[in-house]
Amino acid sequence: MILVMSGCAKRVVDNEQISPEQKLVIKFSHVVAENTPKGMAAQRFARLVQERTGGRVEVQVFPNSTLYADGEEMQALRDGAVQIIAPATSKLAGLFPSWQLLDLPYAFVDTEAVHKTMAGPVGQKLIRSLEEQDLLALAFWDNGFKVLTNNVRPIINPADVRGLKFRVMINSSVLKEQFKMLGAQPVPTSFNNVYRLLEENKVQGQENTLSNIYSKKFYRVQPYMTVTNHGYMGYVVLVNKKYWYSIPADIRDILHETMAEVTEWERARAAELNELYYKRLRNNDAIKITTLSPRERVAWEKAFYPVYDYLAREIGAELIDELLREKNACKNLPSGGGSTNKANN
Incomplete structure (x- = not known):
């Protein structure tokens, strides 16, 4: 898929020959944070690379914006101040508007559908757009x-967000x-x-994954969560x-192979952590969780339809049509059903 070629060959590096x-x-x-899927994968990659190159390569990981924050990483990469970054796809939109395709609401049934898309024609077009800018x-x-x-009320229907301020990631107009x-x-x-x-109530809500919500302790200042x-x-x-x-080519090979292995590990870990943190949040008295029924989910999907038209005007309809x-x-959503809204303490 994006490019990591996996291999089985093991290399032996003579550590005594390294100056x-x-x-x-x-x-x-x-x-x-370091206890998120990305944070843990970066550390694992660094450790394995050092082991497999016999110390010839040292990957120094800087988490939590300790080196560069959102909006700064890309320029730092281009300037050579850092060598690897792992931005959310949404943050590529400033330079690569077509990457907003992945921001479209309810565009994917599950993560396997995302992987399939990125391995197919749509994903390859997105990847080529990066290469045109030497990335x-x-x-x-x-x-x-x-x-x-959010910190105001339970959100069940799309109309429930009206009037609230929500933090969104930078660069993506689709998210706005x-x-x-x-x-x-x-x-x-x-x-x-x-x-x-959130703590200062300058925004009332935000959208994020369970691992980010838990690791950054957003639940301390956000008493309501809706599993949309x-x-x-x-x-x-x-x-x-x-x-x-x-x-050097031999080092690139080791980096490629290690990244491929870590990618599989990271994906599995992301699923495990999100499930683990969801269970912990359900058992936390600080937050009440609302789960949408299938019918309510369909209402949210319909409410978001105009976003697709908006992006089509921005990047053209071809990629969106391919995505749809x-x-x-692969779409196989459940049908019908009554309300299953629950506030779980």
Whole structure:
């Protein structure tokens, strides 16, 4: 798929032959906590690379925006200040508007559908757009599907968000439009600012994955959560193309193989963590959780239809049509059903 070729060959590196001048240091910057799927995968990648190169390569991981924040990482990568970043796909939209395709609400049935899309024609077109700007996608990592939280009221129907301010990720106009169309006010800001804005009530709500909500403790200032699963959040592991091909070929092979292995591990871990953190949130008295019935979910899907027309005007209809054909081929949503709204303490 994006490019990681897996292999089974094991390499033996003579550690005694390595001098300090030969050591390759790779800085890996990201903005989330270390106990998230991305944070854990970055650390695992660093450890395995050091082991498999016998210390010839050191991957230094900088989590939690300790080196660069949202909006700064891409320029840092281009300038050579860092060598690897893993931004959410939404944050690519400033330079690559077509990547907003992945932000479309209810565009995917599950993560397997996302992987299939990224491995197919739609994903390859998105990847080629990066290469035109001298960027290479080494991998595509999962986080999960987003839910809604807020500090005002339980959200059951799309109309319930009207009048509220919601934080959204920077760069993606699709994320802004999805809230505007529901009568809410989107507030784009970087991830490291979210907790403060919620705590100070400068925004009343936000959309995020369960692992981010739990690891950043948003539930402390957001007493209501609705399991909408309305949008997918994933990450693209990026390197500068020129830098990548300046690395010795044998080292590139090890990095490729290790990234492929870590990608499979990260995807499995993302699913496990989201399930684990959901259980913990359900048992937390600080937050009440609302689960949508199938009928209510359909109402949310219909409310978001205009967002597709909006993006079609932005990037053209071709990619969206391809995406919808893939979605319809695997869509298998439950039908009918009465309300199953629950507030779980």
